[in-house]
Amino acid sequence: MSKATLKCVLISDFNISNLSAYLENDPKLPAIHTTVAPYGQVIPTLLDEGSDVWADKPSLAVIWTRPEAVIESFAAALECRRPPVDNVLAQVEHYAEALAGIQKRVAFALVPTWVVPTYHRGLGLLDMKESGVTSLLWQMNLHLAGKLRDAPNLYVLNAQRWIEVAGASAFNPKFWYMGKAPFGIEVFKQAVSDIKAAVCAVSGQARKLIVLDLDDTLWGGIVGEVGWQGLKLGGHDPIGEAFVDFQKALKALQNRGIVLAIVSKNEESVALEAIREHPEMLLRLEDFIGWRINWGDKARNLVDLVNELNLGLQSVVFIDDNPAERARVREALPEVLVPDWPVDKMLQKQALLSLKCFDTPSISDEDLKRTRMYALEQKRSQLKVSVGSLDKWLPSLDLRVTIEEMNDGNLKRSVQLLNKTNQMNLSTRRMTEPELLAWLKRGQCKLWSFRVSDRFGDSGLTGITSIECYDNHGQIVDFVLSCRVFGRQIEKVMVHTAVDYARRAGAKHVEAKYLPTPKNKPCLEFWRNSGFEHDKENYTFLWDTSKAYPLPDFITVNKPGL
């Protein structure tokens, strides 16, 4: 996790010092430093680019308001004066416009939904009818979220969840009268937790792999002792039902692009038979991208599995009912997230769905197909084993690469790759959509996406390269490739594309500067063998554009529209 301190501006109509204090003093990374905008100056701060709060170039803004403070007609609703819904929603639209105006000033912004104190019953029985407080509030929140849906770096956070977790202590009118804070401390603590999860999500730190134990985690009982027929799973049994629901929740995470694997101490054949044969198993073998089922140390097995899958330990969440196994993995592999796990099996689904480590700023088609893509990768690996040499294997794949310039269709996935890829990443530049689009408008900057497929299937958009040309010089800025397609010379197609553009733009040289991180050594290895001249002292690689950069002859390249 990054140790850099994030600058955050807090904008509110109420005393937001408690949020500021808890954000600054929360020991969990990332560290956040806050600036609080002048009290009660929400709209002027949003509209004024020259306001002092923007001078320090914060990365994040949190705009948290009471609905009655920024939507005048809602204040009327709280007094039971029943304003027309259209008036209320029109004011919400104006507010949304003011929020949208800050997109270029920050990397991203968070807007908690509007809430009212739980003791406020509005029109009582009629409160869900038109102009009731609750009815209006829900419409306002949905309308605001709808208006901000297409703003790529504005996110609406569900503050109602914080209220529910805080329970009876969420609202205490005394906090307002004595300190102009509308919420109890627990609400601010919940907000801090979600804000930090959002920061991790936007900076590409979402976890993507869940490694699961089997006995008493995925099913009830020890399969080696009772056989698969004796396991507690499904049926008319509260615990059996809870295990099935846990598996359903795991499947739901798969639909967000999370992949599943198994590390279990068992006889492999016995465990796999249970997964194949038990009629109530929701998760089957094809739902897991890999497993290590043996009697070996789980920490070692986990490392072995993660290496096979070309993932980093920072992508992993390890779930095991056994506290000793959890402690072992936690101690041996501090990068792996090992959540505390409930002893009561009926609480497993809740524990899983409460985790915030999977949050991402977008979900792409590639995410949705991730499990299937790993299965295809296994088929490729099996072919590799049967074919033997790499020189024979690569042409046998029938590789096809489709190259596109940045467009609306590939923007989201390109930004996702830029922000999530660590290993094959030249400069590890992290950018939001507005930041990338602003960069592309500068001079001669270009970015291409690379979509890879072969005879086994489509790996999707897995690579991006960008270049900036100036003063007869081409600088490769971004060079990013998903680990799923390493080592198939897609890298050379990407370099060829950048060099070809630079030659046509009149550049005499193309340079790539490698910025080392703890994770991107594979990228350095590629560039060392790329054919570029290598300045070892400052990790710079140079190509003389009097020569074209060779394209691998076994790869079919499509460039629609280029």
Next chain:
Amino acid sequence: MKSSEVTKKKITNILFSAVDEINHGLPKEARLDKSPQTALLGAEGKLDSLNFVNLILSAEEKLSAEFGTISLAEAIVADDQTNPPETVEALADLVGALLEKTNS
């Protein structure tokens, strides 16, 4: 131990747990010690006005759970309370006085 002493000990422990709670929102150098002599307000106090409010309301919630409803916040802001308690001990004494008033 006399019952008044037991009660005062309970009150002080509850105030310390409220101190624990607000310390989470304070930087290390500004955190309060859990001692009866710890200054809350005044020249030696470390708390700003909002953190004093946080402490009082957290204490009030915990004290009410133990002893029944106690309006500590109202007592502090009431017109006749011109000198808010400046130390943990003074706060504990105020709580004790409120409890006596309630029970009499």
